[in-house]
Amino acid sequence: VIEQGQPDKSIVTTCAYCGVGCTFEAQMKGTEVIRMVPYKGGEANHGHSCVKGRFAFGYATHKDRITQPMVRNSIDEPWRETSWDEAINFAATKLKAIQKKYGKDSIGGITSSRCTNEETYLVQKMIRAAFGNNNTDTCARVCHSPTGFGLKTTLGESAGTQTFDSVMQADVVMVIGANPTDAHPVFGSLLKKRLRQGAGLIVVDPRKIDLTKSPHVTLDHHLALRPGTNVAFINAMAHVIINEGLEDKAFIKNRCATKAFNAWVAFISDERHAPENTSDITGIPANELRLAARLYAKANNAAIYYGLGVTEHSQGSSMVMGIANLALVTGNIGRDGVGVNPLRGQNNVQGSCDMGSFPHELPGYQHVANTLLREKFEANWNVSLDPEPGLRIPNMFDAAIDGNFKGLYCQGEDIAQSDPNTQHVQAALNSLECLVVQDIFLNETAKFAHVFLPGSSFLEKDGTFTNAERRINRVRKVMPPLAGLADWQVTMALSNAMGYEMNYQHPSQIMDEIAQLTPTFKNVSYEKLERFGSIQWPCNDTSPDGMPIMHVDSFPTLGDQSGKANFAITEYVATTEKVNKKFPLLLTTGRILSQYNVGAQTRRTDNQVWHDEDVLEIHPNDAQERGINNDDWLGINSRAGDTVLKAKISERMQPGVVYTTFHHPDSGANVITTDNSDWATNCPEYKVTAVQVNKVTSP
Numbered sequence: 036v037i038e039q040g041q042p043d044k045s046i047v048t049t050c051a052y053c054g055v056g057c058t059f060e061a062q063m064k065g066t067e068v069i070r071m072v073p074y075k076g077g078e079a080n081h082g083h084s085c086v087k088g089r090f091a092f093g094y095a096t097h098k099d100r101i102t103q104p105m106v107r108n109s110i111d112e113p114w115r116e117t118s119w120d121e122a123i124n125f126a127a128t129k130l131k132a133i134q135k136k137y138g139k140d141s142i143g144g145i146t147s148s149r150c151t152n153e154e155t156y157l158v159q160k161m162i163r164a165a166f167g168n169n170n171t172d173t174c175a176r177v178c179h180s181p182t183g184f185g186l187k188t189t190l191g192e193s194a195g196t197q198t199f200d201s202v203m204q205a206d207v208v209m210v211i212g213a214n215p216t217d218a219h220p221v222f223g224s225l226l227k228k229r230l231r232q233g234a235g236l237i238v239v240d241p242r243k244i245d246l247t248k249s250p251h252v253t254l255d256h257h258l259a260l261r262p263g264t265n266v267a268f269i270n271a272m273a274h275v276i277i278n279e280g281l282e283d284k285a286f287i288k289n290r291c292a293t294k295a296f297n298a299w300v301a302f303i304s305d306e307r308h309a310p311e312n313t314s315d316i317t318g319i320p321a322n323e324l325r326l327a328a329r330l331y332a333k334a335n336n337a338a339i340y341y342g343l344g345v346t347e348h349s350q351g352s353s354m355v356m357g358i359a360n361l362a363l364v365t366g367n368i369g370r371d372g373v374g375v376n377p378l379r380g381q382n383n384v385q386g387s388c389d390m391g392s393f394p395h396e397l398p399g400y401q402h403v404a405n406t407l408l409r410e411k412f413e414a415n416w417n418v419s420l421d422p423e424p425g426l427r428i429p430n431m432f433d434a435a436i437d438g439n440f441k442g443l444y445c446q447g448e449d450i451a452q453s454d455p456n457t458q459h460v461q462a463a464l465n466s467l468e469c470l471v472v473q474d475i476f477l478n479e480t481a482k483f484a485h486v487f488l489p490g491s492s493f494l495e496k497d498g499t500f501t502n503a504e505r506r507i508n509r510v511r512k513v514m515p516p517l518a519g520l521a522d523w524q525v526t527m528a529l530s531n532a533m534g535y536e537m538n539y540q541h542p543s544q545i546m547d548e549i550a551q552l553t554p555t556f557k558n559v560s561y562e563k564l565e566r567f568g569s570i571q572w573p574c575n576d577t578s579p580d581g582m583p584i585m586h587v588d589s590f591p592t593l594g595d596q597s598g599k600a601n602f603a604i605t606e607y608v609a610t611t612e613k614v615n616k617k618f619p620l621l622l623t624t625g626r627i628l629s630q631y632n633v634g635a636q637t638r639r640t641d642n643q644v645w646h647d648e649d650v651l652e653i654h655p656n657d658a659q660e661r662g663i664n665n666d667d668w669l670g671i672n673s674r675a676g677d678t679v680l681k682a683k684i685s686e687r688m689q690p691g692v693v694y695t696t697f698h699h700p701d702s703g704a705n706v707i708t709t710d711n712s713d714w715a716t717n718c719p720e721y722k723v724t725a726v727q728v729n730k731v732t733s734p
């Protein structure tokens with residue numbers, strides 16, 4: 036319920052949902068937020084917002100918030116409420132005992148992309164300094180880890196290249212595996228504005244997303260490829276460009292590493308990549324693909340926007356590199372209106388990667404095995420660091436099942452619902468001797484926990500989030516933490532109890548430390564953020580006020596052709612997740628406008644009125660073949676498991692492909708997804724699951 040009335044004051048802060056990072060005025064009456072108003076000065080949103088952000092304050096004070104720490108010796112026991120001191124000591128004692136018994140590598144932690152940069156930085160610091168290992172990972176593992184790997188390999192930096200506003204200079208926009216009008220609505224509206232002005236549009240998606248049928252938007256090509264064939268598609272696009280002489284020769288000569296380019300041309304020229312030879316794989320008619328490739332290559336400015344439909348595949352990293360290859364070969368990098376633009380899912384997933392959440396990288400993507408870099412952190416943190424990369428999230432699960440991993444600290448991440456192959460995740464969590472969950476709600480993961488530490492919402496703390504365009508936005512405390520401590524203070528207390536002293540008085544001090552250690556954040560400070568409103572990293576001596584467009588003159592690549600971009604060989608390898616008689620359909624997953632991720636927050640706001648269940652979208656032919664009508668209950672079986680969803684017959688689907696969302700825990704979308712994953716980063720292959728669908732009588 037939105038309370039009306041005149042506010043006493045308003046505080047500018049940042050939305051805690053998607054990677055657009057809209058800024059809002061939290062309008063206050065006394066100590067209560069009465070409404071969130073999109074902030075006109077917000078550089079990511081310019082006074083716009085979507086329904087999620089406007090109602091987000093509802094979950095902050097929802098009755099389900101847990102505000103008292105809780106402990107229990109076994110997950111069969113009921114929770115016992117306790118003090119912060121006892122809960123922190125309970126967790127630290129158990130984690131230390133596990134390390135004594137099983138070794139220092141037997142525990143680890145997961146940082147949260149919903150928390151601030153400063154909080155994420157502290158969690159990975161605690162794991163490296165207090166736990167003494169590098170067993171730290173983040174939800175980016177299951178969403179955009181291929182973006183980090185693929186863009187670093189080709190362009191030298193693990194981030195998108197543009198500002199959102201840059202789309203207004205694009206002449207052709209290619210949207211691959213993203214649904215911006217639902218998942219990134221404020222950017223989706225900006226994109227539609229540009230399309231209404233006449234920019235060309237290529238949509239690459241197995242499903243007819245809203246952009247393919249938006250009024251006043253001219254769709255040039257909808258390439259409805261088969262799930263799992265992205266790399267065959269992107270290689271075919273590049274083949275056409277090279278084969279027809281559409282490459283930007285001057286850009287390639289001046290900006291790209293020669294040896295890598297020559298090797299790539301030899302690879303991509305091969306006739307096996309020709310659209311005529313890949314259409315059987317992708318399902319895209321050869322002529323349609325040729326026309327799309329010409330449209331993209333001949334545009335003055337062509338921009339690519341992509342989402343999880345690119346990354347969440349067994350070839351996610353190859354596809355990201357394939358996208359970078361395409362932008363490079365056509366010279367669409369380094370100015371307004373072009374670029375490679377990953378649309379990040381969670382509000383601070385870019386930040387959680389930047390802040391060193393990965394097991395192999397310290398903050399700023401500095402490799403932990405590099406002695407010079409590691410020594411810099413050791414001197415600042417006054418501790419010896421392990422030079423060996425630690426465990427990724429799926430490796431933690433496997434090690435837990437093998438009996439080698441026994442303790443986990445999980446901050447603001449519901450791995451029991453969001454990670455694939457739920458049965459495997461649950462078995463891993465069940466085998467832990469100490470699971471510490473820090474969250475604002477008693478989530479699905481907490482069912483397996485021994486310690487529950489109440490988290491704080493975005494309204495209850497100071498800090499920063501970094502959005503999908505590398506924009507560092509301030510998060511400002513609007514109300515005191517309901518449980519008494521903000522997340523950064525809880526991590527600090529746990530680190531102290533584990534024996535590594537931390538003593539920050541305010542998140543600005545944490546940012547000052549980040550700036551000392553992270554070259555791309557060198558000139559970032561709260562004082563500067565107050566002056567500028569927001570800053571796009573890198574913000575250092577070469578770009579003291581931040582850098583809206585990256586790679587204008589050179590690429591931050593190393594090696595004998597440092598400064599030049601690298602083409603990457605991207606061989607298409609078919610996923611092992613194949614259809615057969617038993618599992619004849621391919622399931623792919625996505626989101627809807629009014630819900631955010633696993634729905635833990637949006638289901639506790641007024642957004643709930645727009646969506647109360649996940650359904651299975653199925654093409655009329657597939658439905659007819661099975662005698663399925665709308666709203667029938669359907670049993671969905673995969674090699675991993677079974678679930679039940681209601682039917683929604685939809686022309687959006689192509690025959691042979693079904694689709695669902697994962698906003699409700701009881702829908703069980705991840706009970707059926709498998710643990711196939713990206714070859715380079717282990718990002719799960721959420722987007723391709725072979726299934727069978729049949730009518731059942733009841734859920």
Ligand code: SF4
Binds near residue numbers: 050053055222
């Ligand atoms: Fe903006 Fe995303 Fe929040 Fe919507 S959910 S208000 S688009 S940041």
